[in-house]
Amino acid sequence: MKRDCSFSHLISLSGLKLVIYCVNKASVDIMDSDVEIIDVPVALESVEAELESVEAELELVKLQKAELVEKENDLTFRKNFLLHKLEKACDAASSGGHSGTARETSEEELRRYDGTDFAWSKHLKRQLKASFHLSEFRPLQMRAINLTLSGKDLFLVMPTGRGKSLCYQLPAICSEGFTLVVTPLVSLMEDQIMYLRSINVAAVMLNASSSKVTLRTFKLLKSIFKSWGRIFQEHSKSVLAGMIDNKDPFKLLYVTPEKIAKSKMFMSRLEKANNANLLSRIAVDEVHCCSQWGHDFRPDYKLLGILKRQFPKVPMIGLTATATGSLLEDCGKILCIQKPITLRSSFNRTNLFYEVRPKMSDDMLIADIASLIKKRYKDQSGIVYVFSQKDAESVSSQLRQRAISSAPYHANLDSDDKSGTHRKWSAGQIQVVVATVAFGMGINKANVRFVIHHTISKSIENYYQESGRAGRDDAPADCIVYFGFADIFRVSSMVVMENVGQRKLNQMVTYCHNLDRCRRSLLAVHFNEVWDDKECNKMCDTCRQGHDVIATDIAEHGRQVVEILELAASKQEKLTPLKLVEAWMGKGPTKHRKSTQTTALSRVQVESVIVHLFLQGYLREDFSFTPYSTYFYLLLGHKAPLLKSPGYTLQVKIRSGYSQSELVKSPSDQAKRSHQTLEKAPKAKKIKKENND
CATH class of the missing domain: 1.10.10.10 (Winged helix-like DNA-binding domain superfamily/Winged helix DNA-binding domain)
Structure with a gap:
């Protein structure tokens, strides 16, 4: 053995073999078959390399396991949902007139509200025909109306254009006093009031910005119409006075949530109306706005719980086109409603054709949209939704250059301009409104033949609601969205501050990126509904083109x-x-x-x-x-x-x-x-x- 040999251990194994652990193997000079020399640094390096390899492989296994677990959870959730649907259907089929479990009894009670043997049934039928010029109810309308007239609190989830508004408008006409309707947008209120007045139903509105509009308009027109300011000032006073007038000067009062949150005068008058038994019910339209998990969360909606706390005996009805069960549960807590009844109709609008088109360069995109409007939709009304106010102005201008009658609509426009655009479009004087999401919920124009999305919506809920403004007359209508790579990240920067904004956007991207699944099947999964692709009847691009993938x-x-x-x-x-x-x-x-x-x-x-x-x-x-x-x-x-x-x-x-x-x-x-x-x-x-x- 060399003198400079350095080693850390000498270990004698059973038998005659000796193992030497060295720091420097090169310094050991032993030629003996019964002696094994191990270089510690080399051995450690080999062990560390193998350890890293094993750890890396373990990480991959963990990722693969997580991927499988995620898939298992999705499938399990879907399985349980389908089993629940099947069980519910079997229960409904077998309950047939005899009492059983609490849930079966509840189903029987709800079916009773489909009847026409209530004290108000004949009056309802007369007003349905006389005021709304309708001969029959759509699915769930009769049940919802009878429930609210019976003093029940309920949530109504019904697709855009299926007649949610009738479920509080008709009861308002058939009840003493007035119905308070809370809506998130002034454009929605204006649209509803224009329609109601056209059928001679007394309806008025108040909103938090009325005073600002009055002041601006008064200053502009003061020199021309000296009495104009007085007219505006008298409007609010007359509405507040009408709230406690036993002669029922109006049947529906539309307000924004800001009015309730910020006007003590209004709440005081509402309390007096309730004491006089003139507040017949409260309708919260677009009720999903209450929840921060909703796609159109409005902070002032969270303050609406004061209505049920102050007026616990006044029935409340919350309406929306898009809401999951968990979202409605959150809304119930915010609105302080105890055990509301939930009515939910299918999401499917059979007359709408869903299509996704690839987004091209700006010039080609505008040319394609203009070609569609001038050829396929000649002289027919529609909406083009865009991402920003700038886009609204630009796209509208480019369509006008191509001889298409259009006007922009966005939140930064003057109120008079927005109202004017809305009225002209509703009257058919403008063919196309190029709008941001500011033009939206509750638009009541029946003959909209197309809704085109220049840019993808920020969520499936938004898209479903915006596209649902087409075909309210049940005639065929098209819902087309242009999908472009850059738009994903453009919209993502807008939703980054929202709690689940990116997840909801990704669901919308998945809808657009899909090549082989029925568009309606993707909507059905999102809204937790069972779906058979045959029900689409080739009313989406993937079903019509075939699954050639x-x-x-x-x-x-x-x-x-x-x-x-x-x-x-x-x-x-x-x-x-x-x-x-x-x-x-x-x-x-x-x-x-x-x-x-x-x-x-x-x-x-x-x-x-x-x-x-x-x-x-x-x-x-x-x-x-x-x-x-x-x-x-x-x-x-x-x-x-x-x-x-x-x-x-x-x-x-x-x-x-x-x-x-x-x-x-x-x-x-x-x-x-x-x-x-x-x-x-x-x-x-x-x-x-x-x-x-």
């Missing part, structure tokens, strides 16, 4: 995207969606081209792959805030490590025959193409940091 593996493409983002992260950089697309395609700045593999896919396919990776959790969002803007970046998601696992596959659906050969091209072919692209690439330049795409 195939499954293909995009795991290799996903690995390339992961490599690009890993490289960016190693350089302390973040990529916007646009920069990620350009980096992967070998375009734009060339800083990363020689270090990562580019793709031979078309831009549409590249964007589609990135959207799929984002929706499935392989990529995630990240935001950066400046005093003026919010910027969106893509980072690696929690499932990204799965893509680096050998043999891992990621199946997606693509249209058969739609450049599929490029998408399913083998990795070796992709590598050849990528190498050629790199050889032709110009010399790399430094990338300047940009704050915008």
